[in-house]
Each structure stands twice: as structure tokens, then as C-alpha cells.
Amino acid sequence: MAHSQPSSPEISPQDPRALRKALRGSATYFAKGFEEHKDQVQSDLQTTYKSPLVEQIRAQSYRYQQGEITIRLAKAFGFCWGVERAVEYAYEARRRFPDRQLWITNEIIHNPLVNQHLEAMGIRFVGKGPDGKKDFSQIQPQDVVLWPAFGASVSEMEFFRSQGNEIVDTTCPWVSRVWNQVDKHRAAQFTSVIHGKYNHEETLATSSFAQKYLVVLNLEEAEWVARYILEGGDAADFQQRFSKATSPGFDPDQDLERIGIANQTTMLEGETRAIAKLFETTMLRKYGPQQLDDHFMSFNTICNATQERQDAMFELIEDPLDVMVVIGGFNSSNTTHLQEIALEKGLPSFHIDGPDCIQPGNRIRHKPLHQDITVTEGWLPNGPVQIGITSGASTPDRVVEEVIRRIFALREPSELPF
Incomplete structure (x- = not known):
């Protein structure tokens, strides 16, 4: 029997806060692994994803030289706590329900190796139907x-709760923290302005918690929105420009009078802060200091791990590097921002998604920023070369190790000494 997708009219929208409370009180909902x-899962993860080579390089002041x-x-890269926790919960769920069919409503994280391992364990990923929406019919x-x-979006939560599925929630707590902020916007009848894609x-899930929302990339x-708030403009032009990034029925002349700031946790930290400050200044100019709190809300929802990796990247590129390699899924937002x-x-x-991108003959398969995947010849300069390497929050150290080995093999095919 086929089941409705979460966008179906059969699904009654609930107050998100009440829905989350109902889920947490259910015996079929698991959010703590x-x-x-x-113990067994920790051993599995250590074997599968950790890297003695990367640990050695960390211990050597994050530097290793061989030949030229x-x-x-x-100094900060790779698996963050939230990602490691999500993968751990997925492995534990497989052991907890050995004879049951397990589904993940999306890639658990944006890393092809991890998702391949989960598929090999018999965990299935929800695909999309002809209309581009997730197909839950199976x-x-x-x-x-x-x-x-x-x-997961509010409609997805309600769908699986009403269907009676047992649910293993691996949502990163930093993402949940943003939802709590959007809940406050909703309760105060503020529009959530979300810095994200x-x-x-993640942004699809976050926006589902809002009564009214606008997503700015x-x-x-x-700045375009701020000018509209201060100077007005053509509402039809606004709605066309943000047609895919606003809640249904969004009216910029009414829905931008009271705004709260939220963000996709993997965006550039400095840009999120700049956007929050811009809108605070905009509402201050429009309504004055006495009424600011009636028209503007902001709260720091930047993920610590995202910020640490961006800070480490800024520090690394101050070194005299010849080339940078950024490792992570091609659809990984936090990796793209490191690039x-x-x-x-x-x-x-060069943004690559794994060791297979380092190809013989000094070729590299990579994704230039905002472009399609391509192959570049002669990417590694001749002679002595300093290569910076970082990886996104969904990239295991084992993948970083394999990339490093492939790079050294371009010059010296011999094995590394460790």
C-alpha cells in the first residue's frame, strides 16, 4: 500500500513545539542512541574512519614533508561532534534493529564514503519522485x-509520527538550537530571516518551523532586502526575486516589519554576523532605538565546529602555500565555504570529494566554486611545493589519509614510512 508524501493535504500541520514535545514523550522515538x-560501535568507527597517519601529522605540528x-x-578539520554522533547513532540503530528495514530520509551527512557504508549495512536512503519531492511510498x-x-521538516515529523514508525533522531543539537530560536520568532509573530541556501x-527543515520566513543566500x-525595508519597492519584483526562498503568501510590505535572524549552521560565520548586524541597523534606522526590540530579534546560532574550521582555514592560508586541497562532499555547504x-x-x-579525485598523470577531478565538476591537468606545480589540506565536517580522517597518500604517490610511488 502506498503512503502519502509529507506534503500531502492528509497531513495536518501541528504547532512545531507541541509536535516535538509529543515526539520526545513517545516510546517509539530515540534521540540518545x-x-x-x-562500545562495539566505537570500535567499528575507530577501525573504519580514524587514521594513524593523520594522528602522526597532528603530532608533528600539522606538518609532514617527503621529498619536495x-x-x-x-588545525581543525574533519568530523565534528555532531556528525560523529549522527554516524554513531546510525551504526547503533543497525545493531538495535538487526532484522528491521531501516531508512534515512536523506544522506545522513554529506560524505559519499559514509553513506556507501550505511547502504552496505542494508540501510536505505529515501529517493525522490518525478515531482522532485521525497517519495515515502515504500x-x-x-x-x-x-x-x-x-x-527533518515538521511535515516529515508529523508523517512518521502518525504512521507509527520507530524514529531514530540523529539531528545535530546545533541545528535543534536554531529551531528553538525560530520557535521564538513564531511565538512572537516575527518573520524568520534565515541566512542559508x-x-x-537543513534550511528546509529550519524554515518549516517558521510561520513566515525569508531565506537570504x-x-x-x-542588502537588497534591507533597502526594500527602508525605501520600499515593487512587491511583485520582491516576490519574483525570492519566489523559492519565502513562505507561501509572503508579503514583503507586511512580513518584514518584525524580523528575527536565524541561519543554516554551516554558512560563513563572518557573513552571518554581518547579515545580523545589517538587519539590526536597518530596523534601528526605520523604527528607532525605543522600538527596536518590537521589530528585531537576534541570537547567535553559529555552530562552534563550523566556526573552528573556518578560523583554522584563515590561519592556515596565512602560511606560504602554493596550492590548497579542500576535501568534502561536493554538496557539502561547510566544505564549500572553506573553499x-x-x-x-x-x-x-581544489575542492575534491575523496582520494579517487587525485588521478595519475598529475590530473585532479574537482568542483570549482559554483561550477560543475571538471578535471584539471597539471594541477600540482613542479619542484618544491607547499600544499595546504583541510576537510569539511563530514569527512573522516581516513579519507584525508588516502588523499595525502595519493598526492605523495604523484611524485614518489613508494610507501610512506607510517
Whole structure:
């Protein structure tokens, strides 16, 4: 029997706060993993994703040289706590429900190796139908459903709760923290202005908690909105410009009178702060200091791990590097922003998703910023070369190790001494 997708009219929208409370009180909802399987899973993760080579390089001041190639690692990179927690919960769920069909409503994290491992364990990923929406028709009430680190939308939560599925929630607590802020916006009848990518899984989930929302991609878009708030403009032009990034029925002449700031946790930290400050100044100019609190709300929802990795990237590119390699899923937002930092410095930088991108003959398969995947010949300069390496929050150290080995093999095919 086919089941409705979460966008179906059969699903009655609930107050998000009440829905989350109902879920937490349910015996079929698990958000803390499964303690009885933690030791074995930790051993599995250590074997599968950790890297003795990377630990050695960390211990050597994040630097390793062999021949004419010197590797410089960022001081913070790779798996963050939230990602590690999500992967751990997925492995524990497989052990807790060995004979049940497990589904994940999206990639659990943006890393192809991790997602391949989960598929090999018999965990299935929800695909999309012809209309581009997630197709839940194959998920039966007796199946176990995992929500990924990015979270699930309110309609998805209600769908699986009403269907009676057991739910394993791996949502990153930093994402939940943003939802709590958006809950406050909703309760105060404020519009949530979200710094993020309107079609990213995390932003889709976050916006579903808002009564009214507007998603701005960057400071340029935020400045355009700020001018509209102060000077007015053509509402039809506004609605066309942000047609995919606003809540249904969004009216910029009414819905921008009271705004609260939220963000996708993997955006550039400095840009999120700049956007928040811009809108605070805008509302101050429009309504004055006495009425500011009636028209503007802001709260720091930047993920600590995202900020640490960006700070480490800024520090790394101050070194005299010849080239930068940024490792992470091609659809990983936080990895893309690490790439932006290198490019803004004017440093040749290559975003790759794994070791197979380092190809024989000094070729590299990579994704230039805002472009399609391509292959570049002769990417590694001749002679002595300093290579900076970092990785996104969804990239295991084992992947970083394999990339490093492939790079050294371009010059010296012999094995590394450790």
C-alpha cells in the first residue's frame, strides 16, 4: 500500500513545539542512541574512519614533508561532534534493529564514503519522485526511520509520527538550537530571516518551523532586502526575486516589519554576523532605538565546529602555500565555504570529494566554486611545493589519509614510512 508524501493535504500541520514535545514523550522515538551497543560501535568507527597517519601529522605540528612535497594540515578539520554522533547513532540503530528495514530520509551527512557504508549495512536512503519531492511510498509502519544530522521538516515529523514508525533522531543539537530560536520568532509573530541556501536540507527543515520566513543566500541579498525595508519597492519584483526562498503568501510590505535572524549552521560565520548586524541597523534606522526590540530579534546560532574550521582555514592560508586541497562532499555547504576562504585569498584551491579525485598523470577531478565538476591537468606545480589540506565536517580522517597518500604517490610511488 502506498503512503502519502509529507506534503500531502492528509497531513495536518501541528504547532512545531507541541509536535516535538509529543515526539520526545513517545516510546517509539530515540534521540540518545543505544547505550548497549556503544562500545562495539566505537570500535567499528575507530577501525573504519580514524587514521594513524593523520594522528602522526597532528603530532608533528600539522606538518609532514617527503621529498619536495610538504603537507600543511589545518588545525581543525574533519568530523565534528555532531556528525560523529549522527554516524554513531546510525551504526547503533543497525545493531538495535538487526532484522528491521531501516531508512534515512536523506544522506545522513554529506560524505559519499559514509553513506556507501550505511547502504552496505542494508540501510536505505529515501529517493525522490518525478515531482522532485521525497517519495515515502515504500516505507511501511513497521520500518525504522532515521532522521539525518540536518534534521527533518515538521511535515516529515508529523508523517512518521502518525504512521507509527520507530524514529531514530540523529539531528545535530546545533541545528535543534536554531529551531528553538525560530520557535521564538513564531511565538512572537516575527518573520524568520534565515541566512542559508533555500534548497539545502537543513534550511528546509529550519524554515518549516517558521510561520513566515525569508531565506537570504549572502550579504548581497540581505542588502537588497534591507533597502526594500527602508525605501520600499515593487512587491511583485520582491516576490519574483525570492519566489523559492519565502513562505507561501509572503508579503514583503507586511512580513518584514518584525524580523528575527536565524541561519543554516554551516554558512560563513563572518557573513552571518554581518547579515545580523545589517538587519539590526536597518530596523534601528526605520523604527528607532525605543522600538527596536518590537521589530528585531537576534541570537547567535553559529555552530562552534563550523566556526573552528573556518578560523583554522584563515590561519592556515596565512602560511606560504602554493596550492590548497579542500576535501568534502561536493554538496557539502561547510566544505564549500572553506573553499571560498582559500579563493578569496587568491590561493589556487581544489575542492575534491575523496582520494579517487587525485588521478595519475598529475590530473585532479574537482568542483570549482559554483561550477560543475571538471578535471584539471597539471594541477600540482613542479619542484618544491607547499600544499595546504583541510576537510569539511563530514569527512573522516581516513579519507584525508588516502588523499595525502595519493598526492605523495604523484611524485614518489613508494610507501610512506607510517
